[in-house]
Amino acid sequence: MSTHSSIAQLIADQPTGTTVHVAGWVRTFRNNQFIALSDGSCQKTLQVVVDRDNLSEDVLKRITTGAAVTASGELIESQGRGQTIELKATEVEVVGDSNPEKYLLQPKKHSMEFMREVAHLRPRTNTFGAVLRIRHGVSMAIHQFFDERGFFYLHSPIITASDAEGAGETFQVTTLPLNDVPKTDDGEVDFKEDFFGKATNLTVSGQLEGELGALALSKIYTFGPTFRAENSNTTRHLAEFWMIEPEIAFADLKDDMDLAEDMLKYVVKYVMDRFPDELEFLEKRLLDEEKNKPVNKRSPMPLREKMAFILANDFQRLTYTEAIDILRNSKPNKKKKFQFPIDAWGADLQSEHERYLVEKHFKKPVILTDYPAEIKAFYMRMNDDGKTVAAMDILFPGIGEIVGGSQREERLDILLDRMKAFDIHPEEMEWFLDTRRYGSCKHAGFGLGFERLVLFVTGMQNIRDVIPFPRYPGSAEF
Ligand code: 4AD
Ligand code: MG
Numbered sequence: 349m350s351t352h353s354s355i356a357q358l359i360a361d362q363p364t365g366t367t368v369h370v371a372g373w374v375r376t377f378r379n380n381q382f383i384a385l386s387d388g389s390c391q392k393t394l395q396v397v398v399d400r401d402n403l404s405e406d407v408l409k410r411i412t413t414g415a416a417v418t419a420s421g422e423l424i425e426s427q428g429r430g431q432t433i434e435l436k437a438t439e440v441e442v443v444g445d446s447n448p449e450k451y452l453l454q455p456k457k458h459s460m461e462f463m464r465e466v467a468h469l470r471p472r473t474n475t476f477g478a479v480l481r482i483r484h485g486v487s488m489a490i491h492q493f494f495d496e497r498g499f500f501y502l503h504s505p506i507i508t509a510s511d512a513e514g515a516g517e518t519f520q521v522t523t524l525p526l527n528d529v530p531k532t533d534d535g536e537v538d539f540k541e542d543f544f545g546k547a548t549n550l551t552v553s554g555q556l557e558g559e560l561g562a563l564a565l566s567k568i569y570t571f572g573p574t575f576r577a578e579n580s581n582t583t584r585h586l587a588e589f590w591m592i593e594p595e596i597a598f599a600d601l602k603d604d605m606d607l608a609e610d611m612l613k614y615v616v617k618y619v620m621d622r623f624p625d626e627l628e629f630l631e632k633r634l635l636d637e638e639k640n641k642p643v644n645k646r647s648p649m650p651l652r653e654k655m656a657f658i659l660a661n662d663f664q665r666l667t668y669t670e671a672i673d674i675l676r677n678s679k680p681n682k683k684k685k686f687q688f689p690i691d692a693w694g695a696d697l698q699s700e701h702e703r704y705l706v707e708k709h710f711k712k713p714v715i716l717t718d719y720p721a722e723i724k725a726f727y728m729r730m731n732d733d734g735k736t737v738a739a740m741d742i743l744f745p746g747i748g749e750i751v752g753g754s755q756r757e758e759r760l761d762i763l764l765d766r767m768k769a770f771d772i773h774p775e776e777m778e779w780f781l782d783t784r785r786y787g788s789c790k791h792a793g794f795g796l797g798f799e800r801l802v803l804f805v806t807g808m809q810n811i812r813d814v815i816p817f818p819r820y821p822g823s824a825e826f
Contacts, residue, residue: 414446504554518549595793753794
């Protein structure tokens, strides 16, 4: 095929008066003359004005929504409103027909639920095109952020024999025949017969391997898919999601929080700088959507204002214990409005509590630190009080927890005690413990839920709509 220009490039360069070739999909075909052509390279479509006199009736008929089309002609300043340039086409070819009766994406407003059913086609819509371009931008920004700061990208394995978070929510990986599983003498599944000679699962986190990398390269980050078989049918959970896990040697919890706050601000700024058209579109979309919601359920700020607000304000840092005091004395707690009332220290915080702190009390992002040891993972560093650990969670408006991290327990004896308390067998994790035996040092890291960050910077409402092909209970379509 002949070389063609992307619509993004044409809009950026505006080479009017020259002959250009374009290729894309028809969004609409108006008055048998104006094609709104999208090639997905940017938010805008290119208006292609067809020369009806030089096109056969047959070709005209085949220019329908969804068809793949190439066109050539002179790029001119647009006469019409809504665009600055248009293509005065002398040649138009339909290279891939659509079917106006059957094409699932008719040019009208569709519900998000319907879009999920046609996730194979939804990237062609304005909304999902914007989300996917921004999603790409967020990953580039993350790589760039860490690269600029001397972090190395470490590829942690997808298949593992450990459950880093110890929550027992793993997907098993096996080649054993499920209808004829080999058993040991005492009736247990004989994983020695399995592909890896032991029980394995899809990883829930790359952290443990990340620690191995950091205790050699000093600063690393992982960025890969993670899998959790938690049966959470919420707008914030996926069974397959992407996580970014930086890990830094010779660093403590404060360094960890500073890094996370810098990273989040860096990404938000990057998206604001690079995707003004997408953000304008998504902001308007969100405002339209919210018109149907009761006033108190609407987000208090339009999307771009909310993003600018993140950049302008320090995140509020406070301990879990301070947060419990605030929550205990809060109006919704006293009026029994929380589904899970807060009465005693030690309670795990639910998203209703997190959102109260962020959206009602502080009205900005919050970093909660020093949680009770019992409700956090085994690897977090025990504080001197003997009951809290050096953990930190970052809570975002409209999202809740977006980052979870901690300083790690670098002292071998204490780590062993903690593993015992969590019923984790040290002999299965000798490799991990070796870092504490040889050249152990203080270190810290965190995990950023990639899709939760994409949710925030797109203003989308459901995490299933910010990943191309979502996996959640009961659904692994496409
Ligand atoms: O808080 P989590 O479970 O922390 C860890 O996995 C640590 N190993 C991270 C570390 O210290 N290196 O998960 C980290 C983040 C959460 O804050 C949340 O944003 C996201 O991952 N997350 C999910 N996102 C989508 N769907 C799910 N089911 C998620 N579970 C966690
Ligand atoms: Mg967490």
